[in-house]
Amino acid sequence: MNPIKVGLLGIGTVGGGTFRVLQRNQEEIARRAGRAITIAMVADRDIAKVRAIAGDTVRVTANAFEVVDDPEIEIVVELIGGTSIARELVLKAIENGKQVVTANKALLATHGNEIFAAAQRKGVTVAFEAAVAGGVPIIKALREGLSGNRIEWIAGIINGTSNFILSEMREKGSSFEAVLTQAQQLGYAEADPTFDIQGIDAAHKLTILAAIGFGIPMQFAACYTEGIAELTSQDIRYAEELGYRIKLLGVAKRMPQGFELRVHPTLIPAKRLIANVEGVMNAILVKGDAVGQTMYYGPGAGAEPTASAIVADLVDVTRMHTVDPRHRVPHLAFQPDRLSALPILPMEAVETSYYLRMRVDDRAGVLADITGTLADLAISIDAMVQKEPGEGEKQVDIVMLTHLTREKSINAAIARIEALPFVSGKVTRIRLEELGQG
Numbered sequence: 125m126n127p128i129k130v131g132l133l134g135i136g137t138v139g140g141g142t143f144r145v146l147q148r149n150q151e152e153i154a155r156r157a158g159r160a161i162t163i164a165m166v167a168d169r170d171i172a173k174v175r176a177i178a179g180d181t182v183r184v185t186a187n188a189f190e191v192v193d194d195p196e197i198e199i200v201v202e203l204i205g206g207t208s209i210a211r212e213l214v215l216k217a218i219e220n221g222k223q224v225v226t227a228n229k230a231l232l233a234t235h236g237n238e239i240f241a242a243a244q245r246k247g248v249t250v251a252f253e254a255a256v257a258g259g260v261p262i263i264k265a266l267r268e269g270l271s272g273n274r275i276e277w278i279a280g281i282i283n284g285t286s287n288f289i290l291s292e293m294r295e296k297g298s299s300f301e302a303v304l305t306q307a308q309q310l311g312y313a314e315a316d317p318t319f320d321i322q323g324i325d326a327a328h329k330l331t332i333l334a335a336i337g338f339g340i341p342m343q344f345a346a347c348y349t350e351g352i353a354e355l356t357s358q359d360i361r362y363a364e365e366l367g368y369r370i371k372l373l374g375v376a377k378r379m380p381q382g383f384e385l386r387v388h389p390t391l392i393p394a395k396r397l398i399a400n401v402e403g404v405m406n407a408i409l410v411k412g413d414a415v416g417q418t419m420y421y422g423p424g425a426g427a428e429p430t431a432s433a434i435v436a437d438l439v440d441v442t443r444m445h446t447v448d449p450r451h452r453v454p455h456l457a458f459q460p461d462r463l464s465a466l467p468i469l470p471m472e473a474v475e476t477s478y479y480l481r482m483r484v485d486d487r488a489g490v491l492a493d494i495t496g497t498l499a500d501l502a503i504s505i506d507a508m509v510q511k512e513p514g515e516g517e518k519q520v521d522i523v524m525l526t527h528l529t530r531e532k533s534i535n536a537a538i539a540r541i542e543a544l545p546f547v548s549g550k551v552t553r554i555r556l557e558e559l560g561q562g
Contacts, residue, residue, distance in 0.1 A: 127160035128442050131191035131222075132182075133213060134203035135168045138227060138254070140177050141427030142201065142434045153435065157442040161435075167191045192217040199441055201434060202226040211235050214250070218242045223445070225437040227254035227430060233328040236335070236342035240455040247449040251437035256329040257282055257406040259429030260422040261436065266336045266410065267457040273412030275337040277377040279559055282329045284404030284424040285313045285320035286352050286372040290389075291402040294360045294369065300353060312404055322351035323372060323387040330374035334385050337410070338378060339458030343385065346468035350388035359481060359552060362523050363391050366507060368479075368556070369399040375557065382467040384474050391479050391525075391556040398559065409559060472532040477506065477556040480524045480538070485546040486513050491522065494547075497540050498526070501533045519548055525556065 132139055143163055146153065154160045163181075166174050167188035174184045185191065192200055192213055200217040202224060204210045210231050217224050218239070226232070232239065232255055243250045253263045257280070266275070281287050285307055292303040304321065307313035319325040331344040352372050363370050373390035376383065392399040397419060401407040406424030411417050423429040444452055454460060484490050491510065498505065504527040511521040526534070538551045 125159040127162040128157075128198050128445065129162055129164040129196050130199045130201055130438065131165040131167070131194060131197035132163050132201050132203065133167050133188045133191060134205070135166050135174050135177055136203065137427045138430045138434070139166075139168075139201075139203045141431035142203070143177055145428060145431040145435050146438075149435075153439060157439045159442060161438050161442055165191050165194060165197055188213050189216065192220060192222065197222060198445070199223045199225060199438060201438070202228060202231075203434075204228075205230070207231050207234050211239070214239055215242055218246050218248055218250070221246060221248060223248050223441045224250045225254075225434055225441060226250065226252050227434060228252075229255040229325070229328040229332060233331040233342055233344040236332070240460070243455065244449075244460055249441055249444065249449075249452060250455060251441055252332070253437050254430050254433035256332050257408060257420070257422070258424040258426060259432040260406055260408070260420050260424065261433065262333065262408050262410075262420045263336065264436075265418070265420060266333065267453055270410065270412050270415065270418070271457065273414045275378065276411045276413060277375070278330075278333050278337050278408065278410050279376075279398070279557060280326075280330070280333065280374045280406070280408035281371050281398065281401050282333075282374050282406055282408065282424065283320055283323075283326040283372060284406060285317065286323070286326070287401065287406075288312050288404045289321070290352060290355070290360070290370060290372065293355070293357050294364065297357050297361070299357060300355060321353050323349045324351075326372060326374045326387045330376055330385060330387055333374070333408070334376035334383060336457045337376060338383055338464060339456060339462065340383060340464045340466070341456075343468050346385060348386040348388070348471040348474075352389055355389055355554075356552075358521075359479075359554065362481065362509070362521075363479065363554075364394070366391075366479075366509070366523070366525065367394050368392060369394050370554065371399065371401075373557065379469060381473075382469040385468045386471065386474065389554050391554055392559055396559050472530070472535065474531045475528050476531070477528055477558070478526045478534050479552075479554040479556055480526070480534075481552040482522050482541060483519050483548040484522055485548075486518055486520045487546070490546050493544060494522065494541060497544070498524075498537055501537050501540075503527075503529050503533055503537055
């Protein structure tokens with residue numbers, strides 16, 4: 125049987141890794157797929173770079189549309205990134221009847237509904253294992269391995285840059301700014317780290333996970349997103365003293381009235397496995413009604429870990445190339461006409477526990493007024509620590525952990541506490557998730 129011909133759009137870090145993995149493991153891959161998989165054409169503006177990686181074994185063009193329009197190309201691998209030209213190329217490839225593999229989480233989170241609908245009409249597949257958590261096969265697990273379950277919640281460390289920063293802040297007591305600079309020097313963070321540190325990258329990935337886990341359309345705009353730039357080493361230390369670690373967590377939960385979809389710094393009990401995921405590694409917990417909790421751990425980025433996922437998609441697409449589209453696994457795991465219409469809940473409706481830190485005057489009556497304010501809003505305190513003042517200081521830190529509370533109530537409580545005359549500055553609020561079996 126003739127090799128299946130692949131067109132590669134972009135041959136940067138991940139594209140180069142994909143080329144190497146396909147070459148190195150070509151015999152193993154052919155044994156799995158049933159036929160050879162060959163990169164026949166590459167689009168990249170840097171022709172010299174393509175030649176340095178692929179030699180004279182492929183056709184090269186600087187115009188990516190030549191690849192998606194080429195009649196010999198059967199699968200298009202999109203590794204350009206972004207949401208404008210990538211969207212045009214993917215839709216054009218689908219229009220031309222080509223199968224598509226992409227690692228582009230931003231594209232799918234923002235335009236996935238349009239892309240999947242176009243693919244369904246044309247009877248082609250869009251595969252995207254590499255779009256979430258790099259080499260960790262979480263997409264396949266959710267779409268296929270857990271298809272007998274009603275997924276109750278998903279919680280993940282799905283951005284390696286932010287996890288590296290928080291790990292270093294905890295281990296070394298360094299400031300956020302110092303560790304961010306270190307991450308940039310090590311190549312873990314971009315020169316413009318906005319997407320990573322503000323939680324946007326994680327929100328793209330969580331949007332995809334929630335869509336597959338719950339059978340809902342992609343709804344990135346509805347995902348609550350809060351980054352790590354405001355976290356201090358002081359809060360990381362206080363959390364540690366209370367038995368918790370702080371992670372940037374993506375949380376998606378099924379609730380009776382809709383779905384939660386949120387990314388924010390989160391206290392997690394230090395005894396949980398996911399709380400001990402350090403450095404640039406990713407980890408995702410999935411709770412299913414039948415299986416209970418399962419955890420998926422591994423490298424969330426990098427040339428060959430991501431290439432591992434891309435090549436796995438190429439093998440899957442090759443296997444299914446001649447299969448009736450009606451017999452393929454649906455893009456979002458559920459049949460397209462059976463997606464849930466329940467809404468994404470507003471953040472004020474979310475119920476969780478909270479870490480609160482406030483700076484107050486060190487005098488009698490202060491604590492009673494604060495606990496009274498919380499009691500007025502039916503907020504119950506789970507634990508509390510009043511730190512000792514430093515020499516000559518007239519103010520102290522009070523740290524509280526609450527029981528389950530609605531976000532709307534905690535917002536009202538924070539506003540009231542900040543208005544008290546003996547409270548200095550803003551109250552620091554970090555959400556808390558137990559992530560137990562319940």
